[in-house]
Amino acid sequence: MKFPGKRKSKHYFPVNARDPLLISVPVEAESMGWLVGIDQTMVDIEAKVDDDFLSRYGLTGGYSFILEDDVSEALYQELRQRNLLSHQFAGGTVGNTLHNYSMLADDRSILLGVICNNIHIGDYAYRYLCNTSSRMDLNHMQGVDGAIGRCYTLINSAGERTFAINPGDINQLRPESIPEEVIAGASALLLTSYLLRAKPGEPMPEAAMQAIEYAKKHHVPVVLTLGTRHIIADDPQFWRDFLRDHVSILAMNEEEALDLTGENDPLLATDKALEWVDLVLCTAGPAGLYMGGFTEEASKRKTNLPLLPGAIAEFNQYEFSRAMRASDCEQPLKVYSHIAPYMGGPEKIMNTNGAGDGALAALLHDLSANIYHRQKVPNSNKHQHHYLTYSSLSQVCKYANRVSYQVLHQHSPRLSRGLPEREDSLEEAYWDR
Numbered sequence: 303m304k305f306p307g308k309r310k311s312k313h314y315f316p317v318n319a320r321d322p323l324l325i326s327v328p329v330e331a332e333s334m335g336w337l338v339g340i341d342q343t344m345v346d347i348e349a350k351v352d353d354d355f356l357s358r359y360g361l362t363g364g365y366s367f368i369l370e371d372d373v374s375e376a377l378y379q380e381l382r383q384r385n386l387l388s389h390q391f392a393g394g395t396v397g398n399t400l401h402n403y404s405m406l407a408d409d410r411s412i413l414l415g416v417i418c419n420n421i422h423i424g425d426y427a428y429r430y431l432c433n434t435s436s437r438m439d440l441n442h443m444q445g446v447d448g449a450i451g452r453c454y455t456l457i458n459s460a461g462e463r464t465f466a467i468n469p470g471d472i473n474q475l476r477p478e479s480i481p482e483e484v485i486a487g488a489s490a491l492l493l494t495s496y497l498l499r500a501k502p503g504e505p506m507p508e509a510a511m512q513a514i515e516y517a518k519k520h521h522v523p524v525v526l527t528l529g530t531r532h533i534i535a536d537d538p539q540f541w542r543d544f545l546r547d548h549v550s551i552l553a554m555n556e557e558e559a560l561d562l563t564g565e566n567d568p569l570l571a572t573d574k575a576l577e578w579v580d581l582v583l584c585t586a587g588p589a590g591l592y593m594g595g596f597t598e599e600a601s602k603r604k605t606n607l608p609l610l611p612g613a614i615a616e617f618n619q620y621e622f623s624r625a626m627r628a629s630d631c632e633q634p635l636k637v638y639s640h641i642a643p644y645m646g647g648p649e650k651i652m653n654t655n656g657a658g659d660g661a662l663a664a665l666l667h668d669l670s671a672n673i674y675h676r677q678k679v680p681n682s683n684k685h686q687h688h689y690l691t692y693s694s695l696s697q698v699c700k701y702a703n704r705v706s707y708q709v710l711h712q713h714s715p716r717l718s719r720g721l722p723e724r725e726d727s728l729e730e731a732y733w734d735r
């Protein structure tokens with residue numbers, strides 16, 4: 303596993319060359335950890351369209367819709383005949399995040415979802431596999447006789463993207479296809495609110511609930527990324543209860559945050575969400591990203607960066623602290639951090655699709671690095687408390703932001719490679735323009 307954050311200096315730990323002083327400490331064999339997630343398996347098919355096109359198909363800009371078969375066919379035929387189709391990539395918000403995690407951490411992730419029993423060269427399932435990191439384990443997927451999903455990613459002249467999905471069999475994942483041991487050994491279980499968007503009788507929501515049950519049984523943190531704002535807006539109270547009952551880590555953008563919490567300000571929305579979960583990542587497009595979480599009062603660490611004004615005065619005061627679950631703290635203290643887009647954002651944004659998935663992948667890398675380090679060096683003073691993250695909130699923000707930048711720089715929602723090798727330290731990456 304590659305380590306996140308400052309790898310050159312004080313946070314670097316050469317976990318492969320075991321410290322002779324620690325040799326007597328019994329350590330389990332190799333890393334047992336992996337990141338597991340459930341997704342609706344789909345390819346993104348990108349097309350440039352105008353607003354008239356969207357309204358003719360009853361699509362609202364920025365949202366994600368499920369299409370009926372006849373509408374989907376008509377939409378596809380029009381895109382093809384007018385030569386509007388441009389790129390095709392493997393997609394799915396959880397699939398993207400697992401792929402990015404595997405690229406960043408050089409570590410295993412496991413995808414649960416459906417895949418076609420019969421794959422032919424060039425078909426969508428084939429392309430999905432071709433565009434997926436070899437570190438992503440697909441051996442536990444469930445075979446289906448039908449198709450995987452097609453997600454038409456419609457970009458208008460303002461660069462806003464709208465998803466229109468031909469679902470195929472994406473929601474046919476059954477609860478019995480969720481292997482308990484795969485959840486039990488994971489560093490985290492990643493889910494998306496899209497999984498609960500199924501037709502009556504489709505088993506996907508039950509499969510997601512089965513995975514949550516196993517995760518709770520084995521004390522594996524459940525991470526939820528909010529798919530698109532209208533799923534939340536349909537029933538915000540349902541989602542607040544869902545978060546409170548099932549979720550440890552929440553990832554959302556500022557629009558989803560508004561519909562969830564009623565707060566327009568991403569910092570206040572982050573703060574509000576801490577009523578239900580332990581750690582929050584709230585991305586805010588050109589305004590960068592926020593994180594909020596808990597730390598043990600006795601282990602809080604003061605920032606040496608400028609104190610920031612905001613709806614919570616000097617909110618980043620303790621951003622050098624590491625995140626913990628509230629229930630693992632004797633005296634929980636709320637801590638927050640914010641970062642502006644890396645280098646102000648790329649000069650030319652190719653596509654914002656997947657920027658949030660990239661940020662979450664960085665956070666999940668930091669989380670599993672912590673578990674890996676705890677297994678290897680259990681008596682390190684880094685594990686005096688039961689932390690969730692390896693690095694401070696401030697450092698995780700930097701890392702998440704750096705990864706989002708990389709995604710904005712390219713068309714695909716998935717990283718085509720890891721971060722440049724010469725970036726041995728995030729500090730260098732930040733200041734060496």
Ligand SMILES: Nc1ncnc2c1ncn2[C@@H]1O[C@H](COP(=O)(O)OP(=O)(O)OP(=O)(O)O)[C@@H](O)[C@H]1O
Nearest residue numbers: 555585586587590591643647655656657658659706
């Ligand atoms: N226009 C922009 N200029 C500069 N940086 C941006 C811009 N848009 C996004 N970013 C960067 O990307 C990060 C994530 O972006 P955003 O909030 O758009 O994610 P998202 O809506 O969750 O994306 P997706 O759902 O497609 O993965 C931001 O925190 C910021 O660092």
Ligand SMILES: O=c1[nH]cnc2c1ncn2[C@@H]1O[C@H](CO)[C@@H](O)[C@H]1O
Nearest residue numbers: 342366393394395453465496656715
């Ligand atoms: O309904 C859905 N289920 C799963 N993933 C989706 C859905 N709609 C859009 N995306 C995915 O979201 C990614 C960007 O975050 C896109 O790559 C798209 O494939």
